[in-house]
Amino acid sequence: xxxxxxxxxxxxxxxxxxxxxxxxxxxxxxxxxxxxxxxxxxxxxxxxxxxxxxxxxxxxxxxxxxxxxxxxxxxxxxxxxxxxxxxxxxxxxxxxxxxxxxxxxxxxxxxxxxxxxxxxxxxxxxxxxxxxxxxxxxxxxxxxxxxxxxxxxxxxxxxxxxxx
Amino acid sequence: xxxxxxxxxxxxxxxxxxxxxxxxxxxxxxxxxxxxxxxxxxxxxxxxxxxxxxxxxxxxxxxxxxxxxxxxxxxxxxxxxxxxxxxxxxxxxxxxxxxxxxxxxxxxxxxxxxxxxxxxxxxxxxxxxxxxxxxxxxxxxxxxxxxxxxxxxxxxxxxxxxxxxxxxxxxxxxxxxxxxxxxxxxxxxxxxxxxxxxxxxxxxxxxxxxxxxxxxxxxxxxxxxxxxxxxxxxxxxxxxxxxxxxxxxxxxxxxxxxxxxxxxxxxxxxxxxxxxxxxxxxxxxxxxxxxxxxxxxxxxxxxxxxxxxxxxxxxxxxxxxxxxxxxxxxxxxxxxxxxxxxxxxxxxxxxxxxxxxxx
Numbered sequence: 001x002x003x004x005x006x007x008x009x010x011x012x013x014x015x016x017x018x019x020x021x022x023x024x025x026x027x028x029x030x031x032x033x034x035x036x037x038x039x040x041x042x043x044x045x046x047x048x049x050x051x052x053x054x055x056x057x058x059x060x061x062x063x064x065x066x067x068x069x070x071x072x073x074x075x076x077x078x079x080x081x082x083x084x085x086x087x088x089x090x091x092x093x094x095x096x097x098x099x100x101x102x103x104x105x106x107x108x109x110x111x112x113x114x115x116x117x118x119x120x121x122x123x124x125x126x127x128x129x130x131x132x133x134x135x136x137x138x139x140x141x142x143x144x145x146x147x148x149x150x151x152x153x154x155x156x157x158x159x160x161x162x163x164x
Numbered sequence: 165x166x167x168x169x170x171x172x173x174x175x176x177x178x179x180x181x182x183x184x185x186x187x188x189x190x191x192x193x194x195x196x197x198x199x200x201x202x203x204x205x206x207x208x209x210x211x212x213x214x215x216x217x218x219x220x221x222x223x224x225x226x227x228x229x230x231x232x233x234x235x236x237x238x239x240x241x242x243x244x245x246x247x248x249x250x251x252x253x254x255x256x257x258x259x260x261x262x263x264x265x266x267x268x269x270x271x272x273x274x275x276x277x278x279x280x281x282x283x284x285x286x287x288x289x290x291x292x293x294x295x296x297x298x299x300x301x302x303x304x305x306x307x308x309x310x311x312x313x314x315x316x317x318x319x320x321x322x323x324x325x326x327x328x329x330x331x332x333x334x335x336x337x338x339x340x341x342x343x344x345x346x347x348x349x350x351x352x353x354x355x356x357x358x359x360x361x362x363x364x365x366x367x368x369x370x371x372x373x374x375x376x377x378x379x380x381x382x383x384x385x386x387x388x389x390x391x392x393x394x395x396x397x398x399x400x401x402x403x404x405x406x407x408x409x410x411x412x413x414x415x416x417x418x419x420x421x422x423x424x425x426x427x428x429x430x431x432x433x434x435x436x437x438x439x440x441x442x443x444x445x446x447x448x449x450x451x452x453x454x455x456x457x458x459x460x461x462x463x464x465x466x467x468x469x470x471x472x473x474x475x476x477x478x479x480x481x482x483x484x485x486x487x488x489x490x491x492x493x494x495x496x497x498x499x500x501x502x503x504x505x506x507x508x509x510x511x512x513x514x515x516x517x518x519x520x521x522x523x
Contacts, residue, residue, distance in 0.1 A: 003225060003452070006389035009243075009289045010226065013296040014393045017303040018365065026357035029310035033336060034356055036317040043322060 214470055216463035224383040224455050227277045227294045228256040232378045240297060242279055244272065246287035256291075298382035299390070302368045310364070339363050339506060347510040348517070355513050358401065362394060363506040370451060370498030374491065385501070386451030388444065395440035398509050402440075406516040443508055450501050454494045461486045 144150045230238040239257035246252075249271060258269040267274035273282045281287050292300075309328065316329040325333045344352040344359055369385035384390055412418060414432040416425055461483045469476025 003221075004388050004448075006387075006392050007226065007289065007293075009291055009293065010295055010299070010387060010389040011393055012290055013292075013299055014390055017299050018361075018393065018397075021303045021306050021365070022358070022361045024307055025310055025361055029314040030357040030360050032314045033310070033317050034340070034353065036321050037333075037337070037340075040322060 214466045216467060219463060220456055220459045223459055224386060224452055225277055228291055230294050230378060241292045243290040244279055244287055245290065246281060246285060248285055294382050295384050295387055298372060298379065298384045301379045302372050305368055306364055343507050343510050348514040351517060359506050359510055362509060363502050366505055367499060367502035370501060373451060374494055374498060383452060383455050386448055386455055388448045391444040391448040395444035398443060398512060399440040402512055402516045409518060409520045410516045439512055443505055447501050447505050450497055454497055458487055458490045
């Protein structure tokens, strides 16, 4: 029965030892240990949260970048398309204006030519007429050097008048 | 990962070393008993043959001296108070040696490992016995280990644990996260110092009891005074912290017909005392049983050895194999019992401060 009878001496020493150990450990070991454990856990949790947040921000940033990039790309395309259209329209316009200008120029040139030609023809006609009259005068003068011939011509002309 | 592997291999080496020492030292002790068996040439009347039961009981009981090996015994101080003689302090070596018929010193008598007054009067024995010394050693170890660890928490605050700190941190976290938090709830922090002290006191005491050489090998946590004291602390704390809800459930369980309370209240009150009592008995019985089984296997060697040397050597192989197994079991039990005691204590605390649920 000695085994299951608690001895007063051991109880006493247990009271003393456990008491001292408990109070020293509670104050100088468990308190700082538990505190630094929870602090470390908090800081780890915080760091993880921050990392998660950073990850999210990164993702957001990346998405923003992508969006910006896509926007820039579409803008570039739009600008390019616009430029191309503008180029084509300018070319077309230039072509058409050159066409009309050419036509106009040709038309005015033709007109000028026509005018010059008719003027030249008129001039030529006048000169030919003048020359013809001169020649005819010279001829007539030569032919009418004799009276006979003058009479003959007057007769003939009178005949011709009559005939007419 | 590599660090972990090397750590485990270190732990393995350490375990093997401890195991080796166990056999070595228990063999030495056993040999000494064998010497005791040869001794009858000098004292033919007293120790005729090896008495396994006596050896085992002597080992698991408390003693006023610490037997180390062979004839080497450390005497321990006796502090005796009695009304007739007052306070007396002397070393246990003052008593006549072990094999004397009557171990007397002055008016004191050493009988079955206990100091008595020769005239049979009442005395109070506050001696530093084997268990008390073991208690002091484990207390000193607890202080040394955990103050060191606490310091490394201060110096390495915010950094990863290292060395002793990293070895004990998982256990501290285990007590906090797997014992205290789920059973006590959000107010667990208040009980952490007591739970940790109880856990490590039992754990260290159990492990120290497994080391067969001085200063280990005492049956500290297998002593009913130690486990009883722990249980009384638990009971005291529960009585102190218990809220109205808890007392209400013990004295008059709500929602139960009045006549049932006549049966239920005594049962609840009995349960209130029984719970710490069971804590006390469980730890005491488990640790003592472990010591008894290991020693019994060794005793087999000498019981058979007394019949014939061949049988003794033959049985020793089997016995050692069984003891290796038992030692491994005891290592598990050392942790398990510390865990169970602390867990039940935490559950007990948790139920004492539980706020009434909505029903």
